[in-house]
Amino acid sequence: MGRNCVKLFRRSLWVFHVNSGGCNGCDIELLNVFAPYQDTERFGVKLVGSPRHADAIALTGPITREALPRVVRAFQAVPDPKVVIAIGSCACGGGIWYDSHAVVGGVGKFYELLRERYGVEPPLTVYVPGCPPKPEAIIHGICVLRGVVKQKQVASYYTEEKAPEIPKELLGVPSFEVRRVRGV
Amino acid sequence: MGVVTERYPYEPVEVPEGFRGKPVIDPERCVGCGACANACPPNALTVEDDLEAGVRRVKLFLGRCIFCGRCQDVCPVEAVKLTKEFELSAMSAEDLYQVVELRLAKCLVCGRAFTTVRLALETARRLPEDQRRLALICPECRERMSSHLISYARW
Numbered sequence: 001m002g003r004n005c006v007k008l009f010r011r012s013l014w015v016f017h018v019n020s021g022g023c024n025g026c027d028i029e030l031l032n033v034f035a036p037y038q039d040t041e042r043f044g045v046k047l048v049g050s051p052r053h054a055d056a057i058a059l060t061g062p063i064t065r066e067a068l069p070r071v072v073r074a075f076q077a078v079p080d081p082k083v084v085i086a087i088g089s090c091a092c093g094g095g096i097w098y099d100s101h102a103v104v105g106g107v108g109k110f111y112e113l114l115r116e117r118y119g120v121e122p123p124l125t126v127y128v129p130g131c132p133p134k135p136e137a138i139i140h141g142i143c144v145l146r147g148v149v150k151q152k153q154v155a156s157y158y159t160e161e162k163a164p165e166i167p168k169e170l171l172g173v174p175s176f177e178v179r180r181v182r183g184v
Numbered sequence: 185m186g187v188v189t190e191r192y193p194y195e196p197v198e199v200p201e202g203f204r205g206k207p208v209i210d211p212e213r214c215v216g217c218g219a220c221a222n223a224c225p226p227n228a229l230t231v232e233d234d235l236e237a238g239v240r241r242v243k244l245f246l247g248r249c250i251f252c253g254r255c256q257d258v259c260p261v262e263a264v265k266l267t268k269e270f271e272l273s274a275m276s277a278e279d280l281y282q283v284v285e286l287r288l289a290k291c292l293v294c295g296r297a298f299t300t301v302r303l304a305l306e307t308a309r310r311l312p313e314d315q316r317r318l319a320l321i322c323p324e325c326r327e328r329m330s331s332h333l334i335s336y337a338r339w
Contacts, residue, residue, distance in 0.1 A: 037188055037189060038189070039190075042189070089247065089248055089249060089250050093228075093245060093277070093280075094226075095248060096225055096226040106248075124275075125275070125276075126273055126275055127273065127279075129249060129273075130272065133272075136192050137272065139193060145275075148193060151275060151279070152269075153206075153271070154274075154279055155278055155282065155283075157281075158211035158284045158285060160287050162287075163286075163301035166301065169316065169317065170304070170305075170317055170319055170320050172292070173293055173317075173321065180328075181294070181328045
């Protein structure tokens with residue numbers, strides 16, 4: 001919480017779009033984001049054709065094994081400092097294929113892999129869950145990253161302090177039966 | 185021609201009727217039966233028992249959720265509900281978790297923790313009156329009980 005990329009990029013954020021084997025749902029929503037109706041160029045966010053021009057990577061898809069070398073190359077091509085916008089359930093946590101042998105399974109596992117194989121620390125990442133996320137949800141993600149709006153989603157943890165009392169009529173089994181079942 | 189561009193995020197947007205947004209577990213209602221975890225296609229909802237702490241944890245990881253709404257359909261106590269919330273962006277994956285921790289109940293015969301207290305009470309509430317006493321006995325022990333006791337639950 002409270003982290004964003006304001007300090008990293010004070011001006012426009014240029015985005016390179018990487019589809020790492022997704023179903024194209026998120027990609028279509030992402031294209032909407034750059035179209036006139038939602039128009040993120042209001043915030044200086046622009047889609048660029050080469051990773052070498054980009055500041056951010058918009059990652060969609062669960063990173064299939066086939067796509068992994070390409071995604072790594074795209075990551076290496078984007079100059080540091082960079083940020084990652086993980087769009088959709090697949091990119092955030094692997095989605096419906098999270099335990100498949102054919103995918104790496106989202107940016108979490110991908111970052112572990114980067115750290116192990118290349119010794120690269122994971123860049124700043126904004127997670128945009130959704131299957132696919134609404135274009136507005138992607139805009140919200142970008143705005144959280146840019147510090148325009150505050151993050152809404154927070155983790156919640158509920159603990160049942162004291163279990164409800166069990167009424168007496170539910171307790172008590174005849175002792176001969178307990179002995180018989182336990183085999184004593 | 186006017187302006188077509190939305191003012192979002194400076195103005196809120198309306199979501200359509202029947203939009204499936206962020207699923208939320210109502211911790212006061214949840215009994216920890218695990219029906220949602222069973223139905224969840226991407227296993228965004230998981231249920232695990234922590235025997236040492238004596239609790240059952242129902243975990244929801246939004247980062248994997250595909251917003252299909254099956255958890256809402258199968259929940260027997262209507263604890264899981266899909267809201268219209270879609271602004272779920274987070275700067276860390278930890279922010280995407282919701283955890284509900286419920287106390288485990290032990291089998292009266294063998295002492296194994298096999299259900300939550302809430303689930304046992306809910307089961308007892310739904311059972312016919314003469315079989316309620318079986319709610320706190322685990323299935324394995326119930327199997328081994330004499331047929332007379334299982335059928336009539338009289339002791």
